[in-house]
Amino acid sequence: MITIDSLTKKYGGHTVVHDINFTARSGRVTGFLGPNGAGKSTSMRMMVGLTTPTEGTATISGRRFADLPNPGREVGVMLDASAQHAGRTGREILTIAQQIMGVPASRVPELLELVSLTGTEADRRVGNYSLGMRQRLGIAAALIGDPSVLILDEPANGLDPAGIRWMRDLLRDYADHGGTVLLSSHLLAEIEIIADDIVMIGQGRIVSQGSKAELLAAAGTVVRAADIEALQRALAAAGVTTTVSEDGSLRTDTEAAVVGRAAYEGGVVLTELRNADSGGLEEMFLELTADTQRDTHSDTHSDTRRERTAA
Amino acid sequence: MTATTVDQVTTRRRTELKQIPLSRVVRVELRKMFDTRSGFWLIASIAITGLIATVATVAFAPDKYLTYYNFAKAVGYPITVILPMVALLSITSEWSQRSGLTTFTYVPSRRRVIWAKTLSSVIVAVASMVFAFAVGAIGNVVGSAIAGTPTVWDLSVGHALTIVLGNLVSLSIGTMLGMVLRSSAGGLVMYFVLVLLVPNLSSLLATSQDWYRDLQPWVDLPFAQAYLFEGMHTGAQWAHVATTVGLWIVLPGIFGLRRVMRSEVK
Numbered sequence: 001m002i003t004i005d006s007l008t009k010k011y012g013g014h015t016v017v018h019d020i021n022f023t024a025r026s027g028r029v030t031g032f033l034g035p036n037g038a039g040k041s042t043s044m045r046m047m048v049g050l051t052t053p054t055e056g057t058a059t060i061s062g063r064r065f066a067d068l069p070n071p072g073r074e075v076g077v078m079l080d081a082s083a084q085h086a087g088r089t090g091r092e093i094l095t096i097a098q099q100i101m102g103v104p105a106s107r108v109p110e111l112l113e114l115v116s117l118t119g120t121e122a123d124r125r126v127g128n129y130s131l132g133m134r135q136r137l138g139i140a141a142a143l144i145g146d147p148s149v150l151i152l153d154e155p156a157n158g159l160d161p162a163g164i165r166w167m168r169d170l171l172r173d174y175a176d177h178g179g180t181v182l183l184s185s186h187l188l189a190e191i192e193i194i195a196d197d198i199v200m201i202g203q204g205r206i207v208s209q210g211s212k213a214e215l216l217a218a219a220g221t222v223v224r225a226a227d228i229e230a231l232q233r234a235l236a237a238a239g240v241t242t243t244v245s246e247d248g249s250l251r252t253d254t255e256a257a258v259v260g261r262a263a264y265e266g267g268v269v270l271t272e273l274r275n276a277d278s279g280g281l282e283e284m285f286l287e288l289t290a291d292t293q294r295d296t297h298s299d300t301h302s303d304t305r306r307e308r309t310a311a
Numbered sequence: 312m313t314a315t316t317v318d319q320v321t322t323r324r325r326t327e328l329k330q331i332p333l334s335r336v337v338r339v340e341l342r343k344m345f346d347t348r349s350g351f352w353l354i355a356s357i358a359i360t361g362l363i364a365t366v367a368t369v370a371f372a373p374d375k376y377l378t379y380y381n382f383a384k385a386v387g388y389p390i391t392v393i394l395p396m397v398a399l400l401s402i403t404s405e406w407s408q409r410s411g412l413t414t415f416t417y418v419p420s421r422r423r424v425i426w427a428k429t430l431s432s433v434i435v436a437v438a439s440m441v442f443a444f445a446v447g448a449i450g451n452v453v454g455s456a457i458a459g460t461p462t463v464w465d466l467s468v469g470h471a472l473t474i475v476l477g478n479l480v481s482l483s484i485g486t487m488l489g490m491v492l493r494s495s496a497g498g499l500v501m502y503f504v505l506v507l508l509v510p511n512l513s514s515l516l517a518t519s520q521d522w523y524r525d526l527q528p529w530v531d532l533p534f535a536q537a538y539l540f541e542g543m544h545t546g547a548q549w550a551h552v553a554t555t556v557g558l559w560i561v562l563p564g565i566f567g568l569r570r571v572m573r574s575e576v577k
Contacts, residue, residue: 049419050412050576066419069330077416083409087347093413096346100331100339100417141413 001026002047002149002182006056009042009204016042018204019056024182024197026148029175031195031212032184033285039204040184041079044153047182048077060149072101076142076150081134081158086127090117090137093126094144101145111140116166131158139167150174152183156190168194188285200285216275219283221256224249224272225263234266235259251276336418336427337434344401344431353397357439360389365450369457377454378463383447383474384540390439391478391540395485395506398432399498402489402571407496411576421571429486436482440475470542477539480552481506483560484532490567493574505559506533532559 002024009017017039024030034040045051047058049066057064060075068074084093094108112122115136126134135158142150150171156164171181171194185191191198198215200208208215222245225231231250235242240262242250249272252259256273263270276283344350364385372381402425405411418424455462484505485498492498510533517527528535528551535551543549 045575045577048416050415052573052575065416068328068419070328071419072417073328075416077413079412079416080409083412085343085347085404085408085410087349092346096339096343097413097417099342100335102331102335 001061001180002030002151003059003062004043004047004056005058007043007046007053007058008055009039009046009051010054016204017046017053020201020204020206022199022206022209024149024180026180027175027178028196029171029181029183029194030197030199031191032182032199032201033188033191033195034184034186034201036186038186038201040186040201041153043201044079044151044182044184047151048075048079050079070101070145072097072145072147073103074145074147074149076145076147076152078135078138078142078151078155079153081131081138081155084126084134084137087125089123089125090129090133091122093137094122094140097141097144103145107144107146111144114143114170115140132160132163135159135163139170148178149180150182152181154185155183156185156187156194164190164193188282219276220251220253221259222249222251222272222274222276223256223259223263223270225268225270227268230266231263231268231270234268235262237266238262331418333423333427333430336423337430340401340424340427341431341434344397344435350397350400353393353400354435354439357390357393358442360393361386361439361443361446364389365446365454369450369454372454374458374460377451377458377460378465379447379451380466380470382450382454383444383466383471386443386447386450387440387474387478390436390443391481392506394432394436394439394478394482395488395502396499397435398429398482398485399489399502400485400495401428401432402486403493403495403498406493406576409577415576422568425486425490425568425571429483432482432486433479436478437475440478444471473539473543477536480532480536480539480556480560483556483564487560487564487567490571491563492567493571510534529554530558531555 004020004022007017007020008015020039020043022030032040032043042051046053047060047065048071049064060068065071065075071077088096091108091112094111095105098105098107112119117133117136117140121129121133126137129137135155139152139155142152156167159167171183175181175196183191183194192212195212197211198209199206223231223235223242228244228248228250232242232244235250235252238258238261240252240254240259242252245251256275260270260273263273345354365382368377368382368385405414405424414424415421418427451464452462485502488498488501488505492501510531513527513531513534516523517531528548532555535548535555538544538548539552
């Protein structure tokens, strides 16, 4: 379990991480989601003692990282897969980890196999590795001490779709066996595939957190009918506020059961009724981080916002 | 996903974990000095230049110089120049190559990591000097035999020890610079400034300024260090060594260690 308590980092007058609080529980994959520069990496460095927090604490199973006697056996860390001496071979990097942690030498070939790096690849210098191979090597180094907690910064970066799927299965299995996983990403799609719980961060502040199911529910309901105007009237009569999406469906924050009953009472035939899916979560992600995004977001999104304000 | 890694997540045996012994950190740091091509050749160059120096001494030195002291000195010189770079790079590469991100998460106490790196450098230094004294001895026997001169063993144990000490002082220049600058390129440049440029400026100043001439042994590190290599004779010389080491190595070293402890590893 990772517990983050009032963690704050200031550089001069500039606050990069502002009083964040959350818990990554065991048996769960927690996704740390936010746009570039939101403070994810700084937060993760503070968790493992590479950066000193201005205020607050981060503990792993109740202890500060620096107080762990042999941290590699308890916490697997990968902050940047490319941060390795380019002149060492993959096998050598794993051997260094294996020796310092004091685990059997047989762990090196085991982990190479686990992350699907072949013997030839392992004997090449990491300077010649692709980003995907470095990520696999970084995962192997994080797992070699057989830790119960994993802290991974952008682990899916540079992996192809098959690689992302492989990582999802690996982390899923790891969490199902009681492990705690905290992984960051700036891509909602990745987090959505892999994580159980989501912590969204923007400009150093946590803007939303909860289980993926909760957040998806919070994203609202999508409803569609042959006669969309009749549906709008029926829902309005029941006090359900809606917005019209571009594709002609209606979106509301009210839960599906209430929407269904309102439609039934208004005698409207529904063609679709479901929880808003990733699109909804994505919209929420963009909205929550709207002020913090470096790029202005798409027109589609602003349109939806305007409609919503109008409605 | 195979079962081996993951099945054990829940059946954890946390209680038996002990602090990583310093000896293990030293062993790994020593390994890291040799396991890259650049690191390997840097240390190999000590042996290679040492052998070249021996052959050159036999071939070119006048017969009266074919004594053990001169052989040991010729073989030892590359050590004095190269060892500080080994010590420096072992520290700076953690920042310049960014491997510190993993090193300092395996061993969060940076003080222990730096200490282990320093001890590994000392081990390399002592091993190199044993090598130098051995090669020097062979060179002395072979050289004097070729030249037909008597074999002269003119290096006392005491003197040999001060030479070892002199090399350890050189080495700690590298350690100090590594901690202060934490950058391989900057560290190497400053190293050459300190051992090549500063002594020249210092002797220039000493020849032109009377007031500096008396001060020089107290502030010029290579000047005082030369006593260690050429043999210590007076208590004042020890005082000069102690003062210059304090000034150039201990004080900046303390500053550098504080920087290492506080700096952010990115």
